[in-house]
Structures are given as C-alpha cells and as structure tokens.
Amino acid sequence: MVFQPKLDHNSxxxxxxxxxxxxxxxxxxGHLARGERLPATRELxxxxxxxxxxxxxAYEMLETEGLISGQVxxxxxxxxxxxxxxxxxxxxxxxxxxLERNENFMSGPxxxxxxxxxxxxxxxxxxxxxxxxxxxxxCATVLARADLADILQLGSPSGYEPxxxxxxxxxxxxxxxxxxxxxxxxxxxxxxLDLLGRVLLRPGDTVAVEDPLYTGLKNLLTGMGAQLCGIxxxxxxxxxxxxxxxxxxxxPRFLVVTSNFQNPTGASLPLPxxxxxxxxxxxxxxxxxxxxxxxxxxxxxxxxPSLKQLDESGGTVLLRSFSKVSFPGLRVGxxxxxxxxxxxxxxxxxxxDLHSDQLSQAVLLEFAExxxxxxxxxxxxxxxAERLAATLDACAKYLPPGTRWxxxxxGMNVWVRLPEPLDAGELLARAxxxxxxxxxxxYFAVSRLEPGALxxxxxxxxxxxxxxxxxxxxxxxxxxxxxxVPSYEPSPAxx
Amino acid sequence: MVFQPKLDHNSxxxxxxxxxxxxxxxxxxGHLARGERLPATRELxxxxxxxxxxxxxAYEMLETEGLISGQVxxxxxxxxxxxxxxxxxxxxxxxxxxLERNENFMSGPxxxxxxxxxxxxxxxxxxxxxxxxxxxxxCATVLARADLADILQLGSPSGYEPxxxxxxxxxxxxxxxxxxxxxxxxxxxxxxLDLLGRVLLRPGDTVAVEDPLYTGLKNLLTGMGAQLCGIxxxxxxxxxxxxxxxxxxxxPRFLVVTSNFQNPTGASLPLPxxxxxxxxxxxxxxxxxxxxxxxxxxxxxxxxPSLKQLDESGGTVLLRSFSKVSFPGLRVGxxxxxxxxxxxxxxxxxxxDLHSDQLSQAVLLEFAExxxxxxxxxxxxxxxAERLAATLDACAKYLPPGTRWxxxxxGMNVWVRLPEPLDAGELLARAxxxxxxxxxxxYFAVSRLEPGALxxxxxxxxxxxxxxxxxxxxxxxxxxxxxxVPSYEPSPAxx
Numbered sequence: 001m002v003f004q005p006k007l008d009h010n011s012x013x014x015x016x017x018x019x020x021x022x023x024x025x026x027x028x029x030g031h032l033a034r035g036e037r038l039p040a041t042r043e044l045x046x047x048x049x050x051x052x053x054x055x056x057x058a059y060e061m062l063e064t065e066g067l068i069s070g071q072v073x074x075x076x077x078x079x080x081x082x083x084x085x086x087x088x089x090x091x092x093x094x095x096x097x098x099l100e101r102n103e104n105f106m107s108g109p110x111x112x113x114x115x116x117x118x119x120x121x122x123x124x125x126x127x128x129x130x131x132x133x134x135x136x137x138x139c140a141t142v143l144a145r146a147d148l149a150d151i152l153q154l155g156s157p158s159g160y161e162p163x164x165x166x167x168x169x170x171x172x173x174x175x176x177x178x179x180x181x182x183x184x185x186x187x188x189x190x191x192x193l194d195l196l197g198r199v200l201l202r203p204g205d206t207v208a209v210e211d212p213l214y215t216g217l218k219n220l221l222t223g224m225g226a227q228l229c230g231i232x233x234x235x236x237x238x239x240x241x242x243x244x245x246x247x248x249x250x251x252p253r254f255l256v257v258t259s260n261f262q263n264p265t266g267a268s269l270p271l272p273x274x275x276x277x278x279x280x281x282x283x284x285x286x287x288x289x290x291x292x293x294x295x296x297x298x299x300x301x302x303x304x305p306s307l308k309q310l311d312e313s314g315g316t317v318l319l320r321s322f323s324k325v326s327f328p329g330l331r332v333g334x335x336x337x338x339x340x341x342x343x344x345x346x347x348x349x350x351x352x353d354l355h356s357d358q359l360s361q362a363v364l365l366e367f368a369e370x371x372x373x374x375x376x377x378x379x380x381x382x383x384x385a386e387r388l389a390a391t392l393d394a395c396a397k398y399l400p401p402g403t404r405w406x407x408x409x410x411g412m413n414v415w416v417r418l419p420e421p422l423d424a425g426e427l428l429a430r431a432x433x434x435x436x437x438x439x440x441x442x443y444f445a446v447s448r449l450e451p452g453a454l455x456x457x458x459x460x461x462x463x464x465x466x467x468x469x470x471x472x473x474x475x476x477x478x479x480x481x482x483x484x485v486p487s488y489e490p491s492p493a494x495x
Numbered sequence: 496m497v498f499q500p501k502l503d504h505n506s507x508x509x510x511x512x513x514x515x516x517x518x519x520x521x522x523x524x525g526h527l528a529r530g531e532r533l534p535a536t537r538e539l540x541x542x543x544x545x546x547x548x549x550x551x552x553a554y555e556m557l558e559t560e561g562l563i564s565g566q567v568x569x570x571x572x573x574x575x576x577x578x579x580x581x582x583x584x585x586x587x588x589x590x591x592x593x594l595e596r597n598e599n600f601m602s603g604p605x606x607x608x609x610x611x612x613x614x615x616x617x618x619x620x621x622x623x624x625x626x627x628x629x630x631x632x633x634c635a636t637v638l639a640r641a642d643l644a645d646i647l648q649l650g651s652p653s654g655y656e657p658x659x660x661x662x663x664x665x666x667x668x669x670x671x672x673x674x675x676x677x678x679x680x681x682x683x684x685x686x687x688l689d690l691l692g693r694v695l696l697r698p699g700d701t702v703a704v705e706d707p708l709y710t711g712l713k714n715l716l717t718g719m720g721a722q723l724c725g726i727x728x729x730x731x732x733x734x735x736x737x738x739x740x741x742x743x744x745x746x747p748r749f750l751v752v753t754s755n756f757q758n759p760t761g762a763s764l765p766l767p768x769x770x771x772x773x774x775x776x777x778x779x780x781x782x783x784x785x786x787x788x789x790x791x792x793x794x795x796x797x798x799x800p801s802l803k804q805l806d807e808s809g810g811t812v813l814l815r816s817f818s819k820v821s822f823p824g825l826r827v828g829x830x831x832x833x834x835x836x837x838x839x840x841x842x843x844x845x846x847x848d849l850h851s852d853q854l855s856q857a858v859l860l861e862f863a864e865x866x867x868x869x870x871x872x873x874x875x876x877x878x879x880a881e882r883l884a885a886t887l888d889a890c891a892k893y894l895p896p897g898t899r900w901x902x903x904x905x906g907m908n909v910w911v912r913l914p915e916p917l918d919a920g921e922l923l924a925r926a927x928x929x930x931x932x933x934x935x936x937x938y939f940a941v942s943r944l945e946p947g948a949l950x951x952x953x954x955x956x957x958x959x960x961x962x963x964x965x966x967x968x969x970x971x972x973x974x975x976x977x978x979x980v981p982s983y984e985p986s987p988a989x990x
Contacts, residue, residue: 122649124648124649127644127645127647127648128644130643130644130647130648132643132644135638135643135647136638136639136643139634139638143630143631143634143635148625148627148630148631149622149623149625149627150622150824151824152622152625152630152822152823152824152825153619153622153625153822153823153824154617154619154818154823154824155823155824186848187682187848187849187851187852188848188849190846190847190848190849191847191848194846194847194848216845216846216849219845219846220846223843223846323649327647327648328647328648328649328650329645329646329647329648329649329650329852329853329854330647330852330853330854331848331849331850331851331852332852348718350711350714351685351689351711351714351715351718352685352686352689352847353681353682353683353685353686353689353826353848354682354683354685354711354826355826356682356826356852357682357824357825357826357827357851357852357854357855358824358825359824359825359854359855359858360852360854360855363854
C-alpha cells in the first residue's frame with residue numbers, strides 16, 4: 001500500500017477517526033482494492049508517528065463497518081468493494097460487505113478449508129452435507145432424457161411446467177393449495193418477495209413486518225420506498241395483540257410473516273397465534289405473505305399447519321424454496337396463492353427475467369421425484385438437530401451469566417442478547433480477532449434497536465466448530481464485560 | 496364446454512362481438528381453462544341459432560387477441576390463462592398469450608414434433624441445433640470437479656466468480672472493457688435491463704428507445720412508469736439526426752439501443768452512425784445502454800466495434816448474453832460498465848434474487864473455456880446464414896408485389912411491411928388457420944403504428960419450413976389483398 005493518511009493534529013476530529021475516515025474513503029473510491037493488505041498497525045503507527053492503539057482503534061472501526069477483515073497472524077485485508085452510499089446511510093446495511101467478509105473467512109487466499117475464523121455469520125447449510133453423488137446421479141438422469149432440448153430451450157414465465165405441476169400437486173395433496181390457487185416458480189424466496197413488492201407496493205405504502213427482520217427483506221422493501229412498521233418478535237413470534245393494533249391503526253398494504261424458525265430469531269408462531277394472526281388480517285383486509293424458507297427444517301416439536309393452509313379466505317400467499325434444504329446455489333423457489341395474484345406475479349416475473357433457469361428446475365424436480373430430496377431432508381434434519389443442540393448447549397456452557405438466547409425448534413439461527421451495557425456491534429471486531437464472527441443485531445433492526453443482540457447462524461458449522469466458536473465468543477464477551485465502563489456516571493450535586 | 500353465450504338481439508353490439516366478449520370474459524375469469532376445446536363453429540352456431548360466419552368472426556377476434564388457437568382439423572383451444580388487464584389496455588401487449596400460443600403450435604397435445612402451424616413468432620434458436628452431446632460432456636466435466644460443492648453453495652450477487660473473471664478478461668482482451676469497468680452476471684439481458692431500470696429510473700422519467708421496440712423492453716419500461724420516446728428505426732438503425740433532436744429536446748434519463756440485428760427489425764447501426772450516436776449522447780449527457788443479445792450472430796458483412804468499445808467517455812453499459820447463441824433455457828447474461836454503476840446494479844441484483852443460478856454459470860463457463868462455445872458459434876452462424884438466406888429468397892419469391900422487408904446481416908428477425916391497406920394484425924387469424932404464424936407489428940410499436948408490419952423470426956425453423964411457411968403466407972396475403980376493400984370510398988358530391 002503506497003497510500004499514507006495525512007493527519008491534522010489541530011483538527012477537532014480525533015486522530016484515530018481521521019485515519020479511519022481516510023482509509024475508508026480510499027476503499028470506497030476503489031483506490032484500495034478488495035483483497036489488498038493494510039500495513040500492520042505497528043508499521044503504520046511508526047510511519048505516522050502515532051501511538052499503536054490509535055491505529056488499532058481506526059482498524060477496529062474499519063472492521064465494524066465491514067470494510068476490512070483481520071485474520072489472525074496474517075494482517076488486515078480490504079474486504080469491501082467501492083460502493084455508492086446506501087440510500088439511507090444511518091439505517092443502511094452493508095450486506096455485501098458482510099457476505100464478502102464471510103467468504104474471506106471461509107476460503108481466504110491460501111487458507112483452503114483450514115478456516116481461521118469460525119463464522120456464525122451466514123444462514124446457509126453446510127457444504128459438507130451436500131449429497132454430491134446423489135446430485136451427480138440426478139443430473140445424469142436429467143441429461144440422459146430425450147426431452148433435454150426442451151429444458152435448454154426458452155421456457156415459460158410460470159416455470160418449467162413439469163416442476164410447476166409437481167409442486168402444485170404436492171401442495172394439493174398436503175391440503176395447502178385451494179382449488180382457486182396457482183403456483184409460480186421464482187429464483188428462490190427472495191425473488192418471490194421482490195415480485196410481490198413490484199405488483200403490490202407503491203412508494204410510501206406501509207408494510208407490516210417482523211422486528212428484527214431478515215436483512216434481505218428489509219433492504220428490498222426500503223429500496224422500494226415502503227414504510228416499515230415492525231412488530232416485535234418474541235419467543236413465540238409476533239405478538240397477535242400487537243399485530244392487531246398495528247393492522248387497525250396502519251392498515252398496511254400487506255403483512256410479511258415467517259411462520260417457522262424466523263430469520264434472525266429462530267422463533268415460530270404457535271397454532272393459536274397463527275389463527276389469531278389470520279383472524280386479524282382478515283378483519284382488516286390485509287393480505288398475508290407467509291415466508292416459509294425454513295419450514296422443512298423442523299428438528300423437534302409438532303409440525304404445524306401453514307398460515308396458507310389455515311386461511312380459508314384466500315388472503316395468504318405462501319413462499320417456499322429448495323434453497324435451505326438442498327442447494328442454495330441453485331435458485332429455485334415458488335409462490336403459491338390465489339390465481340389472480342399469481343397471474344400478476346407471472347407478468348412481473350416475465351418483465352424481470354423472462355423465466356427461471358430450467359436446468360436447475362429440471363434437476364431439482366428429478367431430485368424430488370426420485371426420492372433423493374426426502375432422503376436428504378432426513379439427513380439435514382438430523383444434522384440440524386445436532387448443530388442446534390450443540391449451539392444451545394455451548395451457549396449454556398460458555399456464555400457469561402446475564403446472556404439470554406432463543407431456543408428454536410428448527411431452522412438455522414439462534415438470537416443472543418448480551419448483558420447490558422455490551423454492544424454486539426462494538427464487540428464484533430474483537431471477536432473476529434479472536435477467531436469468531438456473527439452478525440450484530442442492529443443489521444436486522446426495524447425500529448427497535450437492540451445493541452446487545454446478535455445472530456448465530458449455526459447450520460454451516462460442525463458441532464465441534466460450534467463448541468470452539470462459542471467458547472471463544474464466551475471468553476470475548478466475558479473479557480469485554482469485565483472491562484465495560486458503566487454507562488451510569490454519578491452526576492455532581494447541584495449547587 | 497357447458498358455457499353458452501347469452502345473446503341480446505336488440506343490443507347495439509353486433510352478435511359476433513357479443514359472442515366474442517362473453518367467451519373472452521369466460522377465459523379471462525378462468526371459467527374456460529387453458530387447453531379446453533371450444534365447440535366447433537358449426538355446433539355453436541346451431542345451438543345459438545346464428546349464422547356460422549357470425550361465430551367464425553367471433554373466433555377470429557379471440558384468436559387475434561391471443562385467447563384461443565385454431566389447429567387445422569382439430570378445432571379451437573383456449574391458449575390464454577386468466578390475467579389481470581394490462582396496465583394500459585390500449586397499448587398493453589399480451590405477450591403471455593403470444594408465447595403460450597406459440598408453445599401450443601410447437602408441441603400441441605398429441606402433436607409431437609409434427610407441427611401443424613409453422614411459427615415465425617418467437618425469436619429463439621432452433622432446438623434441433625442444440626449440441627446435446629457437447630452439453631452433456633460439459634456438464635460431466637463440471638460435475639466431476641472437486642469444487643462442485645462451491646457451485647451448489649450460496650454465491651455472490653456479482654456472479655460465479657470464475658465466470659465473472661473469464662468474461663471480464665475476454666472483454667479486456669477484445670478492448671471492450673476499460674480499466675475502470677466492472678462486470679455483473681445477470682439472468683440474461685432481460686434482467687440487466689430490469690436492474691438498470693431499477694437503479695436509474697423514477698416514474699415519469701423519459702427513456703429514448705427504438706421504434707419499433709422489443710416487447711420485453713417496452714413492457715418493462717412502461718411497467719416502471721417510464722415515458723417512452725421512440726426513435727424510428729430504418730434499414731440502418733436509428734437515424735442519428737432524429738436521435739440528436741430527441742436527446743436535445745427530451746433529455747431522456749437514458750437511451751437503449753441495439754447496435755446489431757435489432758429485434759424486431761434486424762437493423763444494425765453502421766460505424767458512422769455509431770460514432771454520431773455516441774457523440775450526441777455525450778454532448779447531452781445521456782447514458783447509453785447497448786443491448787447486444789444478437790451481436791455474435793453475424794452472418795455477413797464486417798464485424799463492427801461495439802458502442803461500448805467506441806465510447807471513451809465511460810457513458811455506455813454493454814449487455815450481452817449466452818442465450819441466443821447457445822441455450823436460452825439457461826439464464827445467463829452480463830452487464831459491463833463503469834464500476835460505480837455496476838456496484839449499484841449488484842446491490843439491486845442482490846435485492847432482486849440474491850444471485851444468478853450457479854450450476855448454469857459453471858456449465859456455461861466450461862462450455863466456453865473448453866472451446867465448445869466457439870465451435871457451436873460457427874455452427875449457429877452457418878445455420879443462421881442459411882435460414883436468413885432462405886427467408887429473404889422466399890420473401891422475394893412468394894410475397895406479393897408491394898410487400899417490402901429488411902435485409903439483415905445477422906440475428907433472428909426480418910421485418911416485413913405489407914402493401915396497403917392490409918393489416919397484419921387482422922391477417923393473423925387467417926394466416927394461422929392456413930398454417931403459419933408471426934407477430935404483428937403493432938406489438939412492437941412505441942408511437943409509430945405500422946398496421947401493415949409484421950416480424951418474421953426465422954432462426955427456429957429449417958430452410959424447408961421457412962419456404963413452406965412463406966409460400967402459405969404469400970398466398971394468404973395475396974388472397975386478402977385481392978379481397979381488400981379500399982378504405983377510400985368516393986363521397987357524394989356536395990349539393
């Protein structure tokens with residue numbers, strides 16, 4: 001790096017902040033490229049004539065912003081690409097930065113599979129569980145088929161027809177689809193949410209959502225100019241009474257709700273809450289979008305009927321996907337709902353990208369029809385149960401007293417609340433240097449900021465990695481907590 | 496079909512229109528499902544006590560609207576699914592209806608490969624040319640790779656990194672990419688256009704486009720609330736002088752232009768027009784989106800530098816795709832442009848669907864790196880040249896005097912103008928009954944309606960089919976032209 005920050009010792013801005021701001025500007029403008037190594041703190045401090053802790057503080061701020069990533073024994077590397085500022089900088093999530101940072105952790109240069117940081121940062125399955133031989137056999141069957149040319153030819157916006165029919169028949173068999181329903185194939189649940197926004201939303205419309213909320217949905221809706229009205233998620237999901245007040249007062253354009261194993265909290269709606277939610281939505285005429293990406297990954301407890309299944313009024317759209325239970329790199333999900341809405345979504349889908357990739361649709365259909373998907377689901381549920389149990393056990397064993405966490409019955413995420421006055425965002429850079437990463441709760445906040453909250457995504461890690469990671473995290477939290485200055489300072493007597 | 500139209504013999508609306516409207520309403524509401532057979536005209540006429548020509552006229556209107564499709568000797572079938580009305584009914588294109596109709600033609604129930612209608616309606620390659628063995632070998636290589644699990648894992652919004660790097664290096668090698676450029680993988684050119692609209696457009700913005708215009712772009716932009724300002728496309732593409740006046744007067748948010756083999760006209764911009772266009776765009780500060788889906792399919796003439804390559808100001812984004820030259824069912828294209836714009840597009844891409852399907856990206860990269868893509872390109876160019884020559888020869892041989900058509904040097908489309916007063920939209924139902932289909936020009940019109948124009952997409956047909964189809968079309972046009980009532984009626988003398 002030839003760049004050298006220029007410091008103004010007479011400025012009101014502290015030196016560590018000047019260093020931070022100048023390096024951040026270099027990264028954002030592209031002058032410092034992704035992957036470039038920053039000088040060691042000792043080296044930069046020496047060349048600038050600064051105390052090393054000043055430079056360390058600047059680097060910590062850069063890490064917290066997702067601009068650089070420190071790797072034990074190797075130094076700090078630029079992880080962000082230059083970006084335009086987010087539309088609302090105060091609230092904006094540097095999700096790219098997060099994802100990229102995580103990728104660095106998983107497969108850093110020269111690192112191979114020997115990861116140096118145990119990352120709880122991404123909600124995705126473990127690549128070690130992908131049934132590669134079964135996948136290869138599935139592809140071989142599809143490639144040998146006489147109708148391969150149809151798969152390679154331009155397709156229909158509705159989706160690859162054999163897959164669409166299969167999913168619709170499955171939904172009918174499970175009594176999830178009503179006679180008036182239709183089904184559209186999408187590029188995962190994310191695109192279904194996008195298409196729903198396109199056909200239902202106008203800028204300024206209010207949308208009722210969970211708080212905390214999956215960042216992909218938060219960014220999507222705010223990007224469309226929606227006003228988010230967050231309904232707090234407790235251990236049992238959205239509180240129906242709170243929801244009812246919001247629906248009555250705000251009359252939102254629609255409500256998005258995760259019935260099973262919500263991201264980020266892991267919470268699920270019990271049956272009475274499902275009925276109460278639907279009752280309130282029907283009474284105030286608010287359409288319900290049921291985002292059920294994780295529903296197949298139940299490790300304990302009773303399988304509950306989906307909102308779509310319980311709703312006889314035709315006011316619910318159900319979103320599901322193959323991504324979480326099989327291969328996230330294959331982008332195939334679907335929306336099931338009343339035919340007139342699905343027709344509108346199909347038109348929006350055609351405008352967006354003509355249709356979804358047909359090779360993956362054909363492969364996933366064969367994976368399902370051959371029985372391999374069901375066999376893989378069983379493996380995924382067993383592995384998920386072990387990983388969730390390891391997470392909950394390790395939380396109990398290693399996290400300091402005063403820390404609380406959710407106890408989901410499935411999915412990929414546990415929500416942790418640190419004892420006050422700890423800030424999970426401030427703690428992150430330190431945790432990463434110790435060798436563990438997570439996503440601070442503020443990235444998921446709609447209107448209720450929980451500085452002490454963080455998300456642990458456990459599905460991508462082995463039980464051993466989970467235990468090691470949580471032991472490190474527990475030590476880091478403990479050390480931080482002991483050093484924490486109480487935010488309460490006795491004020492002098494008024495005289 | 497149990498449905499029976501209820502007629503009002505005292506109504507001002509003619510009986511054929513009443514029949515048309517009631518059946519159309521049944522289809523649009525879903526009471527008559529796609530694939531359902533309508534009663535024969537003779538049968539319905541008998542049961543309603545009507546003249547058979549009255550029912551035939553109603554069926555013709557239904558066909559023209561894309562709601563039903565007649566198949567010689569088999570009757571008429573519902574081809575459209577119930578849809579919400581398009582946002583601007585007067586201008587809206589029932590593209591779904593068209594595509595679905597075409598699919599019926601290509602593989603109607605029981606029809607197999609023995610097609611009854613020769614369809615010039617869809618701009619796509621012939622499935623007979625797909626190199627299935629090469630595709631299988633490519634997939635086998637990808638599936639055998641040690642990094643298969645990475646392909647199946649959650650990916651980056653930027654695209655599958657090895658493919659992104661390959662395309663960027665290719666573009667640099669060809670001097671198409673500048674040092675400040677970046678590249679984003681998209682689901683074909685259609686998604687790149689969608690993402691550009693999302694990051695650049697606000698409702699009410701003006702966009703300068705070609706007139707006639709690819710329907711997928713027309714629907715996309717009008718759906719986003721853009722005002723389209725059409726620039727007439729002649730034999731040599733947009734007229735630069737006309738374009739300059741539009742840019743000066745309207746200051747559009749951006750300009751979308753097809754440099755090579757435009758859909759629907761087949762026109763390409765000569766080199767001086769490219770320079771003049773860029774000069775005007777730069778002078779008025781208007782960004783240029785170069786939509787180059789067909790550029791690889793040049794059959795004659797000199798390869799011209801792309802606008803992107805000629806533009807040293809950094810004001811052009813280039814959109815390309817694997818779809819037209821290889822497998823349209825695999826949805827992989829890309830946008831190449833200035834890094835700050837690509838960064839914004841990547842954020843929009845992540846909100847839209849996280850990332851493109853990675854299996855197809857990996858397969859297409861291997862198809863390209865193995866040299867199979869280049870070999871296939873050669874085959875596609877040879878086949879395209881034969882099919883284009885067959886089309887132009889057959890136009891000269893079979894179309895009646897007074898008919899004109901474009902003479903493209905590549906691509907998949909020829910634009911035909913019928914002699915006045917013929918209306919290509921009105922002629923379509925008759926042509927279909929004779930066994931040939933096309934898309935009437937009005938579907939592509941921005942502001943300049945050419946009722947006599949139609950698009951012939953020749954790439955999906957063999958030279959023999961092209962000759963047979965154009966012989967039928969020539970006879971149909973000839974018969975229609977002889978019967979045509981002059982629109983000019985001598986008016987009585989003023990007395």
